Amino acid sequence: xxxxxxxxxxxVTLDKLVKFLVEVFSSATLQDYQIANDSTETYDGNxxxxxxxxxxEVSSNGAFYFNLTGFELEDAVLSKVGIQVVKYDxxxxxxxxxxxxxxxxxxxxxxxxxWVCSLAQRIDASDYYCGYEPAMDASTQFFSxxxxxxxxxxx
Numbered sequence: 001x002x003x004x005x006x007x008x009x010x011x012v013t014l015d016k017l018v019k020f021l022v023e024v025f026s027s028a029t030l031q032d033y034q035i036a037n038d039s040t041e042t043y044d045g046n047x048x049x050x051x052x053x054x055x056x057e058v059s060s061n062g063a064f065y066f067n068l069t070g071f072e073l074e075d076a077v078l079s080k081v082g083i084q085v086v087k088y089d090x091x092x093x094x095x096x097x098x099x100x101x102x103x104x105x106x107x108x109x110x111x112x113x114x115w116v117c118s119l120a121q122r123i124d125a126s127d128y129y130c131g132y133e134p135a136m137d138a139s140t141q142f143f144s145x146x147x148x149x150x151x152x153x154x155x
Contacts, residue, residue, distance in 0.1 A: 003100040005142070006135040007116050012092050013124040017085065018052045020094075020123055021066075024083065028068040036063045061088045073115060076106035094123065097133070104153040113143045120145070 056064070064085045071081035082097035103112065112130065120128045131141035131151065138144075142151050 004133045005098045005100050005103055005130065006133040007096040007098075007112075007128065007130045008135040009094040009096075009116070009120050009123065009125045009128045011126040012094050012120075014056060014092055015049075015053060016123040017092055017094055018049050018056070020119065021052060021083070021085075022049050024068065024071070025066075028071045028081070031067040031069055033064065033066045035059070036065070056085065056087060056092070059087060063087070073103075073107055074111050076103075078102055078106065094125075095135075100132075109142050109153055113148075116143075117145075 064087075066083045068081045068083065069079055071078045078098060079102060080099055082095075084095040084097070086093045086095065116128055116130055119125075127145050129135040129141055129144045131137060131143075135141065138150075140151060141147075141149065142153065143149070
């Protein structure tokens with residue numbers, strides 16, 4: 001079993017997050033999705049921008065998890081990527097999960113950092129981290145908004 005590398009983008013703007021998700025769903029293949037929240041609401045499976053915003057807004061605290069194939073990151077097409085939207089106290093975080101062997105073999109950490117920084121700015125994030133899961137653990141990070149390391153991968 002491969003390690004999981006997590007990108008955690010904190011406190012994002014919902015409409016900009018959904019715009020990103022709509023773009024991802026138009027280029028990658030959605031394999032399945034799961035919802036974990038503390039109520040009986042269910043996602044209606046409609047991936048239009050309007051419908052997704054409504055579904056996220058009416059849901060209680062919890063998480064939406066999307067499993068994708070064919071996710072494009074710069075010049076690499078990744079076979080398995082997980083995207084998680086976590087809602088808490090009407091705030092939203094975005095977590096993206098990559099298989100370590102696939103991301104480190106196909107994308108330089110500097111390219112991933114540029115991509116994450118650009119995405120974080122695009123969705124008005126307050127902070128971001130990348131590392132082995134959980135990415136917020138400073139001892140297992142490849143980078144954060146404010147620092148590089150302590151971990152590295154060669155590519």
